[in-house]
Amino acid sequence: MTGDRPAAAGSTLRQGLAVIRRGIAAQPRWFAVAVLGATVYGVMTGLTAWAIGWVVQEAVTPAIEAGHATSGQLWLVGGVLSAVVLVNVVGVVGRRLAGGIAMYNLGAHYRREVTRQYLRLPLSWHHRHPSGQLLSNANADVEATWNIFAPLPMAIGVLVMLAFGIVQMLVVDPFLAVVGLTVFPLLFAANVAFQRAMSPRMTQAQQLRADVSQVAHESFEAALIVKSLGREDHETERFRAVTDELRDANIEVGRTRGRFDPAIEAIPTLGTLAVLLVGTHRVGSGSLSAAEVAQIAYLFSITAFPVRALGWVLAKLPRSVVGWDRVSAVLEARGAMDHGDRDLPRSGASTVATESVSYAYEIETDPGEPEGSATLHPAVVDVTLEVPAGATVAVVGPTGSGKSTLTNLLMRLVDPDTGVVLVDGIDLREVRRGGVSEVAALVPQQTFLFDDTVRGNVTLGSAHDDAALWRALEVAHAADFVRRLGAGLDTRVGERGASLSGGQRQRVALARAIIRDPQLLILDDATSAVDPSVEQGILDRLRRASAGTTVVVVAYRMATVLLADEVFYVEGGRVVDRGTHAALLGRCPGYEQLMTAYAREAAERAAITATEEAAR
Template sequence: MAGRPPPRAETTVTRGHDGRERVRGGAGTFWVGLRTMLDGSLAHPKAAVVGAVTGVVNGVTMIFSAAAIGWATDHLIVPALAGGHVARATWWLAAGAILGVSTVRWTTILVRGIATGHVQYGSQARIRRAVVRRYLELDLSWHRRHAPGRLLSTAVSDVDALWSPMVVWYFALGMVVMLVVAIGQMFRHDLALGLVGVALVGSVLGLNLLYQRLLAARARAVQDSRGEFATLALESIEGAQVVRTLGLADRERARVGAAADRLRRATTSMGAVSSLFDPILELLPTGAILAVLVVGSRRVESGDLSVGVLVEIVYLLLTISIPLAVISRFLGMLPLSAAGRSRIAAVLGSTETTDYGTRALAGAGPLSLAARGVGHVQGGRHLLADIDLEITPGEIVALVGATGAGKSTLLDLLGRLVDPAEGVVEIGGIRAPELARGQIRAHLAVVSQTPWMAGGSIRANLHLDGHPRERRPYSDAELWRALAAAGADTLVRDLPDGLDTRVGERGTRLSGGQRQRLCLARALLRAPRAILLDDATSALDPAVEREVLAAVAALRGHTTVLIVGGRPSSVLVADRVAFLRAGRLVAVGTHAELLDTEPDYRRILQAYGTAEAIHD
């Protein structure tokens, strides 16, 4: 997300700048919103030009409509009502002018709406892509601090709010032109009537600035409440099984219901401000028309003004109510847009991304992995300190420790899911930050303890983008070999549609053990030069686990393997065991050596069975 440096106070989110945006109410909100509309227009120049031109033409046609009606009043209606003769050409000219202007006006409305849609929805799609791309660039530590529901709300609700004013942007541009021309017309006919128009426009714009100031903080509260509600709702949906099994349905209803009430109160607060200002804004044009009638009727009586001109000015004032309403609507949308922009800017401006170098991993054999003086801090807690561990190519190493010892954190560091706060990780003898983008993922596979599958078929979940190094799709024979190695071939054959069986969202149609085996098969299919298994056999029954670990043992010499876990079955296939205690690496050796020298290690393994079992 590179780009030119951001302004000191605010970030142009549509450019993907670094830095956080600061949005304030009132005039600040207006200029932030105006820049957003200009950014969207510049990103879609052709549609923007069409929208702007048709908006301006539409505004001008409203002036022509008033002029045509005024002319028809003086040359057709008044003479006809007085019983005078009206030439046929006058009838045709009046009808043609009114119908012609109306036709142009409605045509511009149609074209402007289509052009506006291109800009608005194109901008939404562009920013959503930028937000999702940023989510993928931000490291794991950042994601662990941000609830998925809030991130989803930013990508959906905040993007909608950001671009909502665009729906009337080109309409409002045309209406501004129309207002200027209309006020000029009123001054051309009569100074006093022109001043009435200026007073009307000034009053409406002044009220709207006050409206923005009162609405800005409320709009931010609404967007925050939407994010909170989305977070809690997603938690309840994802944790449905836990909620039901623990009988927490009433608690969840109360928790999510309270968030819904907070959202309702925030939205109602916005509505209360609107309900106060909307009637005033509606009444102002009516008051202006009454003033014009009082002043104008006297001008007509004195002969200084014709009836047609008075009708034209009254029509202009009636017409002015439309642009004033449109401009008011546009200005009223800006606080929500600014709130959405601020939350999006917080994502696009986040700098917790992974940096890449230019080096590549050469060769085709197993990779070495090393942690040198590695320490890691998360949320103010030191999870790891002074870790020195080297795994030689083709070696199988088991990582053992009590819960909270830092096993998964060390695996995340060795797989470069996060970067260490101290020290350095080397992969294939190269410092991890020096490797080019995609190099680690092409040569190293990670299987987490929480198996995840995309909605779709088993085949699609295995294939993904194909072979990461050879850039080709997998053959069915390769799929079945990987499934057999993961102990999942029989499972897939027994399913109704085999490889084409759909697994449901997140693989919910499969059991935890089935998903775990398929995720392991997906990793093995990539023929990784190193594979990190984070308790990846925890959901398997003992018989299947033995088969899977036998397949892992067969990788010795061909693939470097790191196994996280404390089961006897896992450590028995390892060449060496690394033992962690409270974030520190206290011993590295063979399984037998650690049994003799580390009582804590022995206690962890004995929790899974008898002493004889762990010596097996």
């Protein structure tokens, strides 16, 4: 992804300001309120210096000269300072509340945008990007992009404090103000050096967060493989290595901050000492009063703070830029499918056809190369076929021959590189978004169940009554085992259906497709995990229930193939031959060899089952 390449150090500030402008444009009202609160804070902080000087002049000095303070003087001091502090608190609360709302709104908005883009992009794009990286884009990278809005309103608002304080210092005593302001060039130079040193370190740390997410996701997804092969130590070491890299990168960020922070904190202190030393001399010479020196010293101490606040923003800019690069790489990704405005007719079974369809997968030879440099692996080559309405056809072929890719093309999960896919004579590219899934259903080779109830996994939120649910489960040969579950339809099946067997998961997934009463039903080896006897029952019920449905089934078992009206034999992504099962056995050597192997395997399984039953 383009976001994986760090931005040039010289362009970090420019890119960061562009990200800030984008955020302000998306949340103008809340950001304006936050800046207003920060401005109130800045003005009132500046007025605090005036209030201190006024209190010293009008209350403290007279009390010292008189040797005691009157109650009126105490009430005056308390009232003036309380009023200033109260208004200041209002500004701080407004700044933090509005700034936080703006930041969280931006995070929520862009998480939704990234997720929508994931759903819009075709499978071909997802094949090129690891899931762990995509999770990081939607979470850590979005958060990194907009965290800069936490200190930003304050940094903008305190510019008012800076201007207000400098004007006040110049009004009180220009000479002493110039003495104090000489440290500001030093502060600015220190902050620029800090930002330049932090930029590459923050970039590396943010990229390593994505690496940690990717490795963790792979380990969790492959938990069964890791445990069954005894590779826990290997995966632990792999995760340890990348987390150690992230730890070291974060330590380097902290070490860099530790080198600069003392200097940046010390510079204002040195300026304050210089103001006090020169100010004391000018008081002794009668040029200034003690109240004026106290006012300028306080003003200087508070005007040094805004420069530090700007430094906080500069420190967050590199991470914000890296985060936005990675997020925008998703939002600007090419490959999203275009949709037309046509509807597929709802008039019974659909006809399906392909005309000279070809499709190739992109395989990255070097992950460091930019997108578009991948090599192509043809999966479907110049396939032309036609399935009449209401027919049941089987797609048969050796592993890797393009069968699953063909089912993806028929569902328009991917678009062909050349040729067209037609359903009821309509090019699927012309169908409106969601139109294909309204008339067609796919039961994929790899079954996925949500961490939800059986009801939720079958309906997926659509409105179906219990009667329809049980009918679909009956056809899928799943009703009996669902009734035996603790809460029936309302039994939670766990993450990815962990509480169910592989065959049970397949039957729930099959019911999920059947309940939608599709005109086109595509089964990609959808009964491979069930016993042959159960499979036979499912296929018999499905054939009776789908009398008005066109069925395309990727078949590996003889029982499935025998249900088909016609068989398409596929090799190397091409349809080598087509016809009835009997006809292909007599003229297609590849098909005959494959079916003989399937029959032999089925016979061996049946013999093993019979032996086990006899032993019991």
